[in-house]
Amino acid sequence: MSEASRNSTPDPQAARRRAVSAFAQADAGFLDAAWQRLGAGRRVGALRGPESGLVMVRGRAGGGGAPFNLGEASVTRASVTLDDGAVGHAMVLGRDGTRAHFAAVFDALWQDETMRETVEREIVAVIEAALAETDAKRRSETEATKVDFFTMMRGED
Template sequence: MDLAKQIEPNADTARRRAAGLLARATKDELHAAWERLPSRPEVTPVRGPETGLVMVRGRIGGGGAPFNLGEATVTRATVLLGSGTAGHAHALGTAKENVRLAAIFDALWQEPGTRDYVEAALLAPIEARIAVEDRQKAEETAATRVDFFTMVRGDD
């Protein structure tokens, strides 16, 4: 493990969370955060954005041995900021511009000077949106839950 991970044991968890949220970002969310960025970094594309496939696996019986369910389109990008920080992004689908921006924000998130901005302007709103959407769906599903009741038959 590199030094950064020794100093900050939760670094992986935090970056995983950021990457997961960036993968869910909409075009509007990314563009808005990019437009409002106080100073735009110099960005060099390293790889992509490019679209390919990921073989999605399931497990036999739900929890058994893995099997190949089928593929999904995935777009990925790697960029290098002028400061030397590399950013990576991966997301389902074929939205190349979104993923390129997500990679830039992944790099900006790693830099102490811009992390707070990325958190406040992008990650927090995405997280809040997903929470609202999930809650709405869960409540809509809950309304279709069956309440069983027993019919009392006979006189007594």
């Protein structure tokens, strides 16, 4: 899917899910610095958290088998409100309350129609590009260790 078609997602829920996913995966320092640029003068009120807890991670053998409990993972969630009444929510993997707070703040800011394009361009696109670069690097490192196995005929039969 091209960058343009991702950013022009007609479904507003899908677009918000994509943005929230990016915020949740971003570095807390990056989000803090971005808030200093974009959120200057706005007040943020905490509705809930940040608070940490556990979630059960489930898996399926082969992708289609019966589900099984794989284990627990730490998560941190936060809900905030901006001074204009917008409410943002976030849940991040791990115990980083600062990251959960700023992810929720940017969820709320993204919902502001006047700020959405700026947040998409300066925050979401930058995060997605960094994640794609990290993924490409990981893929190339993995590809370098790839071993091709082949079967040889044995002379027994």
